[in-house]
Amino acid sequence: MNKILSKPESLKDVSLSYCPGCGHGIIHRLIAECVDELHLREKTIAVAPVGCAVFAYDYFNFDVTEAPHGRPPAVATGIKRTNPDKFVFTYQGDGDIAAIGMSETIHAANRGENITVIFVNNANYGMTGGQMAPTTLIGQITQTTPFGRDPKRDGYPIKLCELLATLDGTTYLERVSVFNPQNIIKAKKAIKKAFQCQIDEKGFSLIEVISQCPVDWSMSPLEAIRWVEEVFIKSFPLGVIKDKIDEK
């Protein structure tokens, strides 16, 4: 018998700090597989966020730096502009990218920076214990919306891909999920396409991954993936939001 599937080279052989069933680990593996398959490992510089993925530099087997909360697109801009031959991506949560870092996100996208953003949307601030995030669903219970998110008081969930699609600077935007094998395969294809977009110097790409956060949602891992399928992706429809690769 031959080994047909195993940990990609771009991941270190270490334990992750994530909770059981958390989507972050699946997304890490998909990124690592794409980096391996596109032979990017030796030229990759990733930018880690503040959030549960803050220790991403301990998990990926390529260069990863750390940015202040919400600032990865600004840090990535500087890295890519001074090292245009490197492959540069950011990895960010919903709080990081769409709350404290919204300004950096919009301006990097609007400038059409030739970087890739992997945006992990788990509908709350995971690391700090499950507070409301900009992407929290209407009616969703979090630590700071104990009776459910009420749009009158808390506003509406931000659909970042749709928002960024209005900017001429963006090239490729897709929303995917990792709640079952079929969607995990689709998510990998999207990440690979976004990476290729940068290699071909086509400009800004972002993949939003709808991900499970079982612990802060007070669910078991199986309940959490069911909630993603039955509730979460009804508010955040999956699919390609913008594809201007052939026009750039």
Added chain:
Amino acid sequence: MATIKINHERCKGCGLCGNACPNKCISLSKQFNKIGYHWAFIEKEDDCIACGFCYLTCPDFCIEVYK
């Protein structure tokens, strides 16, 4: 012939692999591993078809698939 190997000591017992397996080959042990979880193991090895679904869903890259 097909099978999988699971890194028992890294497994967090989340059950996503067993849930995804089309032939329900994977079960969770009654014992705890060193980090305090009921680790997953392949109970019905003869039914494994090396589809890789368990590998795909495991967030902790514990699984290797053989064919």
